[in-house]
Amino acid sequence: MPPPALDLTHSTHAKMMVIPPRLNLRRAASYTGTSTNEKVPLSSSSSRFSFNHLLFSPPPSPGLPALVPRPKKSPVAPPAQSSRQVKVDCVHTPSYSFPLTTKEYADICAKCHEVAMHVRELHGKSYPSQKAGLNYYYQDPYFLDVNEAEQRGLLPGTQDRTWRISPRAQEGHLVGESKSTLVDQPVCGSSLTFVLETPDAGLGTTLMMLWMAYGLAQKEKRAFFIDDSRWAYGEYTGIFKAPPVPHCQSPPRHEMLPCPRHARHLVVSAATAKETFGNSFANEYEVPQKRDQERERPMFDLARTGYEALFHLNQDDHSYVTSRIIELRKKAKAPQGHKHDGTVVGIHVRHGDQHPFEYQYRGAYIPLNLYADKAREIIEDLHNTSAPGGGENVVAKQHSFTVIASDDPEVYDSEEFKRSPRAQEMIKLAAKAQTPQPEQDRHVMHKFVEETFGWEGGFFASMFWNLGRSGINSDSAAASMPVTPSAETTRLRSFIGRAYLMDLAILAHGSDALICTISATGCRLMAVMMGWEKAINHGDWVNIDGNYQWAGLTPLS
Incomplete structure (x- = not known):
């Protein structure tokens, strides 16, 4: 069964949804894998x-x-x-x-x-x-x-x-x-x-x-x-x-x-x-x-x-990111006559096959309530209603909110963030619940239809490499990744990359403060995007994954 098509409208800012087909989640070989008997050339080209x-x-x-x-x-x-x-x-x-x-x-x-x-x-x-x-x-x-x-x-x-x-x-x-x-x-x-x-x-x-x-x-x-x-x-x-x-x-x-x-x-x-x-x-x-x-x-x-x-996104994505940031800043703007606008706190949640550095959570993920608690703490510190001029702080606090980006669609529906806007809505990684199958008569034999898998749990490497694959003979397919993927596979992968980068761009440039886990490379990328003065000196880049400081690349063993 071919993978579900992406319904793209002619609008420049059409919203997209990436839904993977049925996947075999066994560990896959490298997509560039070579056999052990293959003679390996040892030159840079010819x-x-x-x-x-x-x-x-x-x-x-x-x-x-x-x-x-x-x-x-x-x-x-x-x-x-x-x-x-x-x-x-x-x-x-x-x-x-x-x-x-x-x-x-x-x-x-x-x-x-x-x-x-x-x-x-x-x-x-x-x-x-x-x-x-x-x-x-x-x-x-x-x-x-x-x-x-x-x-x-x-x-x-x-x-x-x-x-x-x-x-x-x-x-x-x-x-x-x-x-x-x-x-x-x-x-x-x-x-x-x-x-x-x-x-x-x-x-x-x-x-x-x-x-x-x-x-x-x-x-x-x-x-x-x-x-x-x-x-x-x-x-x-x-x-x-x-x-x-x-x-x-x-x-x-x-x-x-x-x-x-x-x-x-x-x-x-x-x-x-x-x-x-x-x-x-x-x-x-x-x-x-x-x-x-x-x-x-x-x-x-x-x-x-x-x-x-x-880092210059293609024209369509750049236009969307720019308009989305303007939209978020407008939402945080206090009514006319008030001195202080609200604070936008960006939150980046990475799940999937990336686990935290902090020992007590390394087998799972940082609990979502810790992100939410840190966001409330930041807003309270910036808009202390008990301080002098508390009336202004009340208004600013009312216009403060969190913006969420995650590789796990279930995070958006969690109790902590179900009222928080997504960083971007142009390309979404779909959850299984968003593609319900039609009910069928149980007393009649029907043609077998493979179950659709969503991105619940986050971004997993095996899911990525299997995008566009048929569920038939998936075991043998996973064991020998093709060097040249199909056009449909490449198209799906490109959408995932674009969604990830738009998330980073909007959080880094549209947030007053950012909360993330340093174990995720995207967290470290956003610090670079924010700049040293804002992210490090001013402390607007906040890591909640242990007591670690910024590092470009994790130690290469």
């Missing part, structure tokens, strides 16, 4: 990297010169002429496209560290460990970038007439880039390309990494590109406006590397998060002498730079 000759010292590749001297039996120093060693033996083929999968990028980075250690051992030196405080901007003296290796004749390149970059190797979709407008521009001197692909169904972590990657690229003076070739939420421009385009051409795809960090043309994705945003990043961008929230300020500023440049 090349395949083989590190085994460096790890185990077999005979060198017959097609290329020996890049690393074989270790001698006696412990003598390496030849003087080997001042720098190439980490990789690269055999170019037309069989791989850009970008590689997350697993392939992760494998490359793992091999990169192994080979780096081996090369340094050949030189009689130890490899500095990240745990020992490896500097974020450490540059391996034995690393040769692709372009430099080509110029030295260690890798085939443009000088080799027998070697060509295949069209497949130049695949990928860099958002907003138009070759026709950049034909006269030189290739970027250095770049950072963020690949929007992750085995994580949620949008929040990807968005935080995207913003921080943009801020990092600006700080390092790298051109910034976004690739959305295999983004689970569809085309980037279906949700956001196109990002700023550098005044230079993107580099050849085979020059884009996921590691080391100082590669001239760097690829960043969820698979390389540890490389880009791991311990050495935290050591570099935290202020150690600060003991309060100020120590996180440099990382907050990186994310804020990315937010300001990239």
